[in-house]
Amino acid sequence: MFGRKNEPAADSPPQPAEPQVPIVGKxxxxxxxxxxxxxxxxxxxxxxxxxxxxxxxxxxxxxxxRVRRALETGDERNMPFRDRGPQKRFARDFVDARFNLGEYLMFAALAFVVISFIVPQAAAAQVFILGAFWIVFLLVFADTFWLSRRLKRALQNKFGEVERGTVWYGSMRALQFRPLRLPKPLVKRGQNPG
Known part of the structure; x- marks a missing residue:
């Protein structure tokens, strides 16, 4: 009953030996x-x-x-966090596909500085040089403002909601000289960014 072990009966015939099966576990x-x-x-x-x-x-x-190679080839898995995501990719392509006045702002500023040293220090000449610089600056500002409005509209049409900072990301990219941009441009000028 309680605590007893069932023992095989002594008078039962012996059982045939089972074939050895290899152990399947570890x-x-x-x-x-x-x-x-x-x-x-x-x-x-x-x-x-x-x-x-x-x-x-x-x-x-x-x-x-690894990060540098990713920036040159466009591999998003190894890019810095600020450059990842489909909206950032679209913003890069959107900016790289158009001609931006902001790309040449630094060259214009350098030219105005050199011209101001070369031209005599007459007050009238300096006023014209400074005025020309401000005109270029305002044109760049207007072009960047126009770009940001168009980029925001394109992002809303494609993705529905615009991630925070994406329009600013695209606008700042437009101010960089194209060959020096990182991640490298993957679309040609005039190409539809998709």
């Missing part, structure tokens, strides 16, 4: 937690600090190279 006992933790244990401070610093430096260099 086949080894589960390691003890204590052993696993001891195997993973490492010192908090590395014993060879010089080698550790060199390894960290090498990892940082490889990370920078």
């Amino acid at each position: 086949g080894t006992p589960t390691p003890r937690r204590k052993d696993q933790e001891a195997a993973r244990r490492r010192p908090l401070v590395p014993t060879d600090r010089k080698a550790s610093r060199a390894a960290e430096r090498q990892a940082a260099v490889e990370d920078r190279q």
Whole structure:
């Protein structure tokens, strides 16, 4: 009854031996937690600090190279966070597909500085030079304002809602000289950004 074990009857015939089946599981006992933790244990401070610093430096260099390659090829997985996402990609393509006056603002400013040194210091000449610079600056401002309005409308039409900072991202990209832009432009001027 209680506590008894069922024992095979002594007078029953012996059972035929079962064929040996290979073990399908791991086949080894589960390691003890204590052993696993001891195997993973490492010192908090590395014993060879010089080698550790060199390894960290090498990892940082490889990370920078990976990001640089991503910026040149357009691989979004390795780009910095500020450049990721379909809306940022669309904004880049939208800006790169058009001619922007802002690209040449720095060159215009440099030209005005050089001209102001070359032209005599007469007050009338300086007024014209400064006036011309302000006209160029206002044209760039108007072009960038027009771009931001069109970009915002295009983003709303394509995505419905515009992510915060995307229009500013596109406007600042329009002020950079095209060959120096990162991520590199992937569309030609005049091409439909999609």
